[in-house]
Amino acid sequence: MLGNLTYSNPTVIHFGKEALSHLPEELLKFGENVTLVYGMQSIKKSGLYDEVLKILKETGKKVSEISGVMPNPTIQKVREGIEITRKNKTDLLLAVGGGSVIDYAKAVAGCTYCEEDPWQKFYLNQEKCTNPVIPVGCVLTVTGTGSEMNDNGTITNHETKMKIGYKFGYEAFPKFAIMNPETTFTVSPYQFAAGTFDILSHILEQYFSGDDDNVSDDLAEGLMRSVIRNALAAKQDLTNYEARSNLMWASTWALNGLIAQGKATDWEVHMMGQAIAAYTDATHGMTLSCISIPYYQFISDFYLPKFVQFAKRVWEVPVEGKTDREVADEGLFRMRKWMETIGVAMNIEECGITAAMIDELAQNTPILNSSYHTMTRDEIKEIYNASLAYNAANKA
Structure with missing residues (x-):
């Protein structure tokens, strides 16, 4: 290998047809306030939403939701999410969806306790994230971005016509990723x-x-x-x-x-x-x-x-x-x-x-x-x- 390097990746992967069966054990590692993050209606149509919600309730979680996360999630949507996580004192953000949903969850996780404007501080200035980061877990439904095992949260600002990626650091890596390839079958x-x-x-x-x-x-x-x-x-x-x-x-x-x-x-x-x-x-x-x-x-x-x-x-x-x-x-x-x-x-x-x-x-x-x-x-x-x-x- 060339040069010097340090490599560490903290994400636990549960992969395969029975991957979702590991969600309860992962949820028990976190506090009771879980914010469920998802996109439009696809996880409800597939039945995955009901499965995940059932597990959340069985593990005693108090559930709040951020729904309607769009492809190319926006900073305006991030600010909406910040209000929800602050109000519900979120202990875990559980993202169910593809890369846009997971990127968005990491952005909300890293921005919630930022005391400055997060778009300016993180995305424009690319300053280091030193504030607390809410833990993120994910249930992957679409392949492509690899967001389930990194710390990146790419966000769009339509007002300035900019789409920028930001790495929130080690604490923003998803703590776990549930990956069942069967959930990708319904993708167009x-x-x-x-x-x-x-x-x-x-x-x-x-x-x-x-x-x-x-x-x-x-x-x-x-x-x-x-x-x-x-x-x-x-x-x-x-x-x-x-x-x-x-x-x-x-x-x-x-x-x-x-x-x-x-x-x-x-x-x-x-x-x-x-x-x-x-x-x-x-x-x-x-x-x-x-x-x-x-x-x-x-x-x-x-x-x-x-x-x-x-x-x-x-x-x-x-x-x-x-x-x-x-x-x-x-x-x-x-x-x-x-x-x-x-x-x-x-x-x-x-x-x-x-x-x-x-x-x-x-x-x-x-x-x-x-x-x-x-x-x-x-x-x-x-x-x-x-x-x-x-x-x-x-x-x-």
Whole structure:
């Protein structure tokens, strides 16, 4: 391993068809005031809401609720949640849903006892969270974000057209995560595709790094091959338990910090995707997919050997008689065809962005000091325009 590192992850995972049976033992570790956090109506339609509420009552909990958590949860919704947790003296936030619900719960957990404006302090200033953090637990129903095993809480501010991630620290990691792959069976094909690409994108953004590390890269390549293979199997049958369980497990390990150890990382795709979502509220995974191919095609010029490695090891591109450029391009072509097969957005118009919006969008996109190349505003605009130009001719 390169350099020095410290790695710790406190989340307890209960995985499999019987995972929910472990919820009572986890609840007994916390006080009696539990705030149940969920989205719209999907967990009520599936019956999961009733199951969880029954367990909460059987374990003697006093239950308050925060419902209606939207995709791309807003700072306004966070402030609503803060009022509820303060009023009910919440001992545990139990998030039942996908990444948006879990991210939101962590944001409320970290912001409740902040004495300043949390948007300014945490999201704009990125100051360290030193106030008490309410414990969070989760019952995962949608795969993709990996939020069940990290401390990130990404929040949108529609007034300023900004979507920003913030890491609330060790205490904000979910104390436990209940993960039954069967709960993902009812997710729509569209949401399945978006969540699946989100998994791959997380891995890519930690994989493409100027600091190559054998162990981290080998882990990342194995995870990517698993995502690619199981996504195709699940696409054919969304109730394929083996495929869905492998995707759920890969999603967790894609963003719990493990494969980033010993490496620099490049999260510019997420910055661009989050900028799109701040304007249009488009589905997260689709905001990533629509700009990934033009971004990686552009970035590959700055460190071609890694893209050759990616093509050979992940996409099994034969190299005999080909230049490195041809091998790298073939790898990205195979990735693009896979993306089309699973059904993700390939054009920013599909996420609600028009040509007239690109100048302002590029100005509002955060630029990170990325691994291979730090983008300029003009280059960000170039990537958006390349996505906009994607059409049927690209599918030939």
